[in-house]
Amino acid sequence: MFTSRTRFGAITALALTTAMLATGCASADDAAESTPSAEASSGATPTAGEVDADSTADPEVPVVLVTPTCEEMIGENVVDDFMSIGWTPKAETFYLGNIEVEDGVQCIWADYSGAQSDQLQKFGWAQIADEDAAAGQAALVQEGWVREEAPEGIYITENPETAFAPVDGYGVTYLFTDGIVILSDTKQGLLLIEWPKS
Numbered sequence: 749m750f751t752s753r754t755r756f757g758a759i760t761a762l763a764l765t766t767a768m769l770a771t772g773c774a775s776a777d778d779a780a781e782s783t784p785s786a787e788a789s790s791g792a793t794p795t796a797g798e799v800d801a802d803s804t805a806d807p808e809v810p811v812v813l814v815t816p817t818c819e820e821m822i823g824e825n826v827v828d829d830f831m832s833i834g835w836t837p838k839a840e841t842f843y844l845g846n847i848e849v850e851d852g853v854q855c856i857w858a859d860y861s862g863a864q865s866d867q868l869q870k871f872g873w874a875q876i877a878d879e880d881a882a883a884g885q886a887a888l889v890q891e892g893w894v895r896e897e898a899p900e901g902i903y904i905t906e907n908p909e910t911a912f913a914p915v916d917g918y919g920v921t922y923l924f925t926d927g928i929v930i931l932s933d934t935k936q937g938l939l940l941i942e943w944p945k946s
Contacts, residue, residue, distance in 0.1 A: 813875060816943045818855035821873050823942050830869070834859045842874040844884035844922065844929065845891065851875040854931065870920070872931030873943050881924050888922075901925040905935060 818837030819827050830836075835857045842852030852874020858867065876884070888904050889895050896903040902924040905911075911919025918935035932938045 813944050815851060815853055816873055821855060821871055821943045822940045826940050830857050834861060836860060842872050845888045847884050849874040849876055869937065870931065870933040871937065871941055873941060874929050875927055876929050881929060885924065903935065
């Protein structure tokens, strides 16, 4: 019988492999189709995750992104994999430790059709001001979380000695980049978050 982490590891590995294959198989036709026509560019409405040009004209005005739904936050293939085993998402308030972050969402994917289980996966995404990010990081580190700097940003992760079933030494992990913080219940799980869409 699979444990919750073993089963998640298998799901995550499958999802990551599927996502990489989908990305690697893009053809020249796909690239050509993605080039906007004059007609489309003249009156197109920004889609979710895009920013209206007027909001970026002034460098003093912060860029505001649309908060994703649980299905938008992760790749379509990952959503399909989760749903194929009966998992659905439940949206909750995004928390940075005990601090509520208004411009974000935390999603818990699990099978809610039967008895409560510890088999679940957590993803989160939020916009955050630099000063709030710094304060949140400091508060978590004070509580015993571990801070790691990397080229892609700053990781704040549970102390591996107290984390519940860490994967490769990482339990719940936040990744801070410019104005954004993402969350998963493992560092590996952060790779499945694809918002904003490129």
